[in-house]
Amino acid sequence: MKTKNIYTRITVIIIFSLLTAQLIYPQKKLQKSPGGEHGEMDFSINWKKYYTYEEWTGIMKELQNKYPGLCDIESIGQSRMGRGQLLLTITNKATGKHTDKTAMWVDGAIHGNEVNGITCSLYLAWYLLTRYDYDPYVNELVDRYTFYILPGLNVDANNSFVEYPNTPNNPRETYRPEDNDGDGLYDEDLTEDVDGDGELSEMYREDPEGELRLSADGRRFVDAEEGFEGLRFTRIGSEGFDNDGDGRINEDDIGGPDPNRNFPYGWNLDAGNPYPMSESETRNVFEFQLDHPNIFASFHYHNTGRLIMFQAPPPIRLSASQEEELSEQTEARLEEMRKTNIYAQLFARRVSDDYQHDMDVQTKIVTEGAYILKNYRPVIGGLSGQAHAATYYMLGAYSYLIELWGSPVTIADTDNDGRLSDEEYMKWIDLDLAGDGWINPHRVIHPDLGEIWIGGSAKKHMQRTPPSRYIEMEAEKNARFVMYCASQFPRVKIDDIKVKAITANIYQVDVRVENESEYPTASDRSVQLKRYTPDVLSFEASDNITLVETSGKDLDDGRGRRFSYFTRQEPQTETQLSAGEKTEFRLKGKEKRVIRYFLAMEGKKGNATFTLSSKTGGSDEESIVIRVE
DSSP states (O other): OOOOOEEEEEEEEEEOOOHHHHSSSTTTTTOOOTTTSSGGGGOOOOSOOOOOHHHHHHHHHHHHHTTTEEEEEEEEEEOTSSOEEEEEEEEEEEOOOOGSOOEEEEOOSSSTTTTHHHHHHHHHHHHHHHTTTTTTTHHHHHHOOOEEEESSHHHHHHHHHHOOOOOOOOOSSSOOOOOOTTOOOOOOBBBBSSSSSSOOEEEEOOOOOOSSOOTTTSEEEEEEEEOSSSSSSSEEEEEEEOOTTSSSSSSOEEEEEGGGGGGSSTTOOHOOOOSSTSSHHHHHHHHHHHHHHEEEEEEEESSSEEEEOOOOOOOOOEEEEHHHHHHHHHHHHHHHHHTOOOOOOOOOOOGGGHHHHHHHHHHHHHHHHHHHSSOOOEEEESSSSSSHHHHHHOOOOOOOEEEOOOOOHHHHTTTTTSOOHHHHHHHHIIIIIITTTEEEEEEEEEETEEEEEOOOOOGGGTTSOOOGGGGHHHHHHHHHHHHHHHHHHHOEEEEEEEEEEOSEEEEEEEEEEEEEEESOOOOHHHHHHHHOOOEEEEEEEEEEEOOOOOTTTTTEEESSSSSEEEOOTTTTTHHHHHHHHOOEOOOTOEEEEEEEEEEEEESEEEEHHHHHHHTTEEEEEEEEEEEEE
């Protein structure tokens, strides 16, 4: 039989997707200069103060009124004292429903005293909305993704901390009444402002046998040297009254269980009492997240310590000697890596193959986070009933707990020893804050204790929460880290289609699909939980083209003949045979994968269309025309 030479001409036709929102809603205010305004004056906010509940929720409502096409506000439930937990949902409504888009969850201040988390969350919302028309980067994020932002989680304690005198550490818990001192009364003996200066400090009494004295500048209480003959003091305790007459002060303060030990994963009775999700504030959050499986990652703002606490996969158990060896190897590798990148990160945790990609991805993400936040240190987060543990281990979403601020050590440590001495701390107060932020010791008449001294300590917004001049600095760089993570949400595309004639009527078609981003289309954890939807490549063709079934290395040409073929893979690219009209898989971060089809075509011309669909990574479509000449 005489065989004709067959020349195959392949024409690849790209099917254009729908017009982007950029074309539909052009940015009339596009700002190209880094020295120009980027929407800040469209909705001006003073970022040099901490807001009460009424104030910050008022700002949220004003943002929704100002940007109704990009923002909705709702209450996800009420606190124990009846305050609404208000949530902002930010996305361009014109580009789709918020529930149909891959989403980022952000919450702040699960601990009542950690109100700079409110500021960071609110700042992110403001940044996204005000810059939308000016900044192409923000514009694309808001068009493509959803941001669920809950500025204040523990709203009762959050409001109390801002509005009333409090120590830097209280109130921390939710307002569940408890009898801490066992006298049958609830929350009756709390910290109080004895001298009426709006701050809480420490109380001292003059005592000839006391172990303390005033410092040379009269601003602090310090240890008295042996033989010191001046005025001596003994510390009484934190500022307050003996409200129940039992001889003790501040022993039954407001507050119940730790809300960040109240989530289900890793819960224990010691800190999360009385049972998982007992607090309406935590239950409202977790139920919302359960109802919104489009949440792909989450941020939870805390303080203090400048830490990026990320949830890593469960470790493989190792012997003590193996742990030591792994730690030494990790330290050596990290030292070498940091010769070229001081922000490089590596963690001494060995995980199973099923979780290795999650470990690799999280390491890459927090490495960039260390660069963006500059003086924040990435560490692996805890598991004991914490919100970010539940997010990853129960919902399969990547999660980050950010410990904000910490101390001014990075800006006030003059001898570079990594800590602040009393002298360095006072110099920071005097030079950077012009003396603001310190309570000088002073005499006060106490109704129960008589003449005492109060002071010698920093004010409320000097330790766990930064002074006002540093608020926006912290908020701005943390907003950029959240946006960077969202920018790395999966994005899939059909990268290339190659066609090769195998016989007179059979063609090998290799469709190369790609995830352009660092995050996979589904986390390893969500795969283990079976809480993910596989990516799908679908195939449609003209009536004269059919899929050819394959078995091993044998192929049926549709005419009753079988022959062998050699499957050649692209270097560094996994190749899998199509599973019919729909082929399922999962694209990891930065992964390219080839799906191989064998098509039989009758006649001289036919066409086929390939559609890539990913629940988290979007979709793409391309068509080919095959002609035989």
